Amino acid sequence: xxxxxxxxxxxxxxxxxGKPFGPPDDPGDPVLxxxxxxxxMIRHWIDAFDDRNPLYEDEAVAAAGRFGxxxxxxxxxxTWIMPRPQIExxxxxxxxxxxTEFETPISALDAAGYVGALATNSELEFxxxxxPGDHLRSLNVIESISEQxxxxxxxxxxxxxxxTYTDQNDEVVGRQLFRxxxxxxxxxxxxxxxxx
Numbered sequence: 001x002x003x004x005x006x007x008x009x010x011x012x013x014x015x016x017x018g019k020p021f022g023p024p025d026d027p028g029d030p031v032l033x034x035x036x037x038x039x040x041m042i043r044h045w046i047d048a049f050d051d052r053n054p055l056y057e058d059e060a061v062a063a064a065g066r067f068g069x070x071x072x073x074x075x076x077x078x079t080w081i082m083p084r085p086q087i088e089x090x091x092x093x094x095x096x097x098x099x100t101e102f103e104t105p106i107s108a109l110d111a112a113g114y115v116g117a118l119a120t121n122s123e124l125e126f127x128x129x130x131x132p133g134d135h136l137r138s139l140n141v142i143e144s145i146s147e148q149x150x151x152x153x154x155x156x157x158x159x160x161x162x163x164t165y166t167d168q169n170d171e172v173v174g175r176q177l178f179r180x181x182x183x184x185x186x187x188x189x190x191x192x193x194x195x196x
Contacts, residue, residue: 007147007148009109009112009114009148009157010145010147010148010157012108012112013105013108013109013145013157014145016104016105016108016142016145017142017143017144017145018141018142018143019141019142020139020140020141020142021104021105021140021141021142021161028139030137030138030139030166031081031137031138031139032135032136032137033080033081033135033136033137033138034082034083034084035080036132036133036134036135037072037080037130037131037132037133037134037135037136038132038133039057039070039132041076041079041080042056042057042070042072042073042076042132043057045072045073045076045079046073049073051073053073055067055070055071056070056071056072056073057070058070067129067131069131069132070131070132071129071130071131072129072130072131072132072134074124074126074129074130074174075124076130077124077126077130077165077173077174077176078124078163078176080130080136080165081136081137081138081163081165105142105145105159105182106159106180106182109156109157109159109182110182113184113186114156114157114182114183114184115182115184115185116153116154116156116181116182116183116184116185117180117181117182117183118153118180118181118183119178119179119180120158120179120180120181121177121178121179122176122177122178122179123176123177124174124175124176125174125175125176126173126174127171127172127173127174128171128173130167130173134167134168134173135167135168136165136166136167136168136173137165137166137167138163138164138165138166139163139164139166140161140162140163141161141162141163141164142159142160142161143160143161143162143177144158144159144160145157145158145159145160146158146159149181150187150189151181151183152188152189153181153183153185153188154183154184154185154186154187154188154189155183155184155187156181156182156183156184157181157182157183158179158180158181159179159180159181159182160177160178160179161177161178162175162176162177162178163175163176163178
């Protein structure tokens with residue numbers, strides 16, 4: 001018996017692997033950041049994380065450095081692309097900041113009963129420092145979806161995607177691998193090893 005015959009949920013997810021996820025009319029269209037890299041957002045980050053590197057906000061120090069001006073903290077890469085959240089209904093959307101008008105592996109797993117979500121890991125790769133004025137785009141591609149796994153949280157699937165970030169000149173400035181476990185909370189193992 002093939003894996004697709006024994007696991008129709010996983011078989012139904014294969015159509016997403018290796019493809020960008022986005023609107024059906026143009027899933028490969030990169031998402032434009034709502035704003036360019038800017039000083040006020042950098043200052044918010046500095047204050048939130050107490051990261052007082054002078055290259056991030058001291059113009060005189062930064063101008064004398066190898067970048068010729070201020071730069072953004074590298075770990076901010078993902079934040080430039082994040083949409084402004086719609087707070088109303090965020091719990092019903094599983095924490096997603098906005099409504100998704102198209103199907104993704106995440107929404108397909110939700111529909112199949114795998115409504116639990118746990119971010120398991122993220123790996124960031126930086127190609128260069130971002131400077132105020134850089135305007136980013138991002139493109140998400142599904143790298144892999146595991147076979148069904150049994151975990152301490154229940155049965156589920158690991159979904160991995162890679163986001164490539166480019167600047168206004170289409171230069172790649174970084175990448176992020178992100179993996180989540182989508183699980184069915186009703187299959188959490190009980191004290192005797194059986195699902196609750």
